[in-house]
Amino acid sequence: GAVVSQHPSWVICKSGTSVKIECRSLDFQATTMFWYRQFPKKSLMLMATSNEGSKATYEQGVEKDKFLINHASLTLSTLTVTSAHPEDSSFYICSAKSGSINTGELFFGEGSRLTVL
Amino acid sequence: RKEVEQDPGPFNVPEGATVAFNCTYSNSASQSFFWYRQDCRKEPKLLMSVYSSGNEDGRFTAQLNRASQYISLLIRDSKLSDSATYLCVFTDTGRRALTFGSGTRLQVQP
Numbered sequence: 001g002a003v004v005s006q007h008p009s010w011v012i013c014k015s016g017t018s019v020k021i022e023c024r025s026l027d028f029q030a031t032t033m034f035w036y037r038q039f040p041k042k043s044l045m046l047m048a049t050s051n052e053g054s055k056a057t058y059e060q061g062v063e064k065d066k067f068l069i070n071h072a073s074l075t076l077s078t079l080t081v082t083s084a085h086p087e088d089s090s091f092y093i094c095s096a097k098s099g100s101i102n103t104g105e106l107f108f109g110e111g112s113r114l115t116v117l
Numbered sequence: 118r119k120e121v122e123q124d125p126g127p128f129n130v131p132e133g134a135t136v137a138f139n140c141t142y143s144n145s146a147s148q149s150f151f152w153y154r155q156d157c158r159k160e161p162k163l164l165m166s167v168y169s170s171g172n173e174d175g176r177f178t179a180q181l182n183r184a185s186q187y188i189s190l191l192i193r194d195s196k197l198s199d200s201a202t203y204l205c206v207f208t209d210t211g212r213r214a215l216t217f218g219s220g221t222r223l224q225v226q227p
């Protein structure tokens with residue numbers, strides 16, 4: 001099946017620094033990728049929809065200046081958490097669809113666990 | 118009312134048991150429904166789609182009740198390897214992203 005790779009898997013950083021997370025579709029082209037975050041024992045919450053070649057669409061309550069998304073190519077989207085704070089500590093997961101939008105299956109990256117000290 | 122509601126569990130069942138989860142949704146425009154499985158600290162993976170007529174995949178049976186706005190997942194002959202969190206997921210018309218429930222945790226015990 002389609003493969004989505006996410007890097008890094010784990011990152012620990014100091015408060016105030018910025019962290020970049022990469023999401024790559026390895027064997028298909030993804031015009032759209034999605035970024036989710038998940039707190040412990042909570043649901044995945046959609047943060048934004050990343051569109052290749054255009055601005056990302058952010059969900060209500062998600063600060064676009066805080067969570068910068070770049071989708072420069074059909075196989076790569078990046079999420080940058082700027083000026084990270086401890087409350088940004090979470091599990092960030094990217095995902096992408098292969099083929100028809102209505103097939104429903106999203107392929108997920110392995111996730112990136114961010115800990116901000 | 119939340120968009121999606123699931124009993125968080127945990128459901129602790131012995132091997133070989135039959136267990137069922139329900140998931141209710143509030144948006145009547147919801148169009149497509151799925152069950153995903155998520156292992157601890159891992160990414161979610163598609164378990165099965167849910168069709169109006171109901172569908173079965175081996176030991177797993179999924180059903181959709183649009184009138185009452187819920188979907189269900191039945192697992193027969195539970196295995197230890199079925200231990201995971203089961204997420205109900207849906208999309209609505211025109212929205213490409215998936216909306217996830219918070220998940221129901223299943224623990225199958227020997």
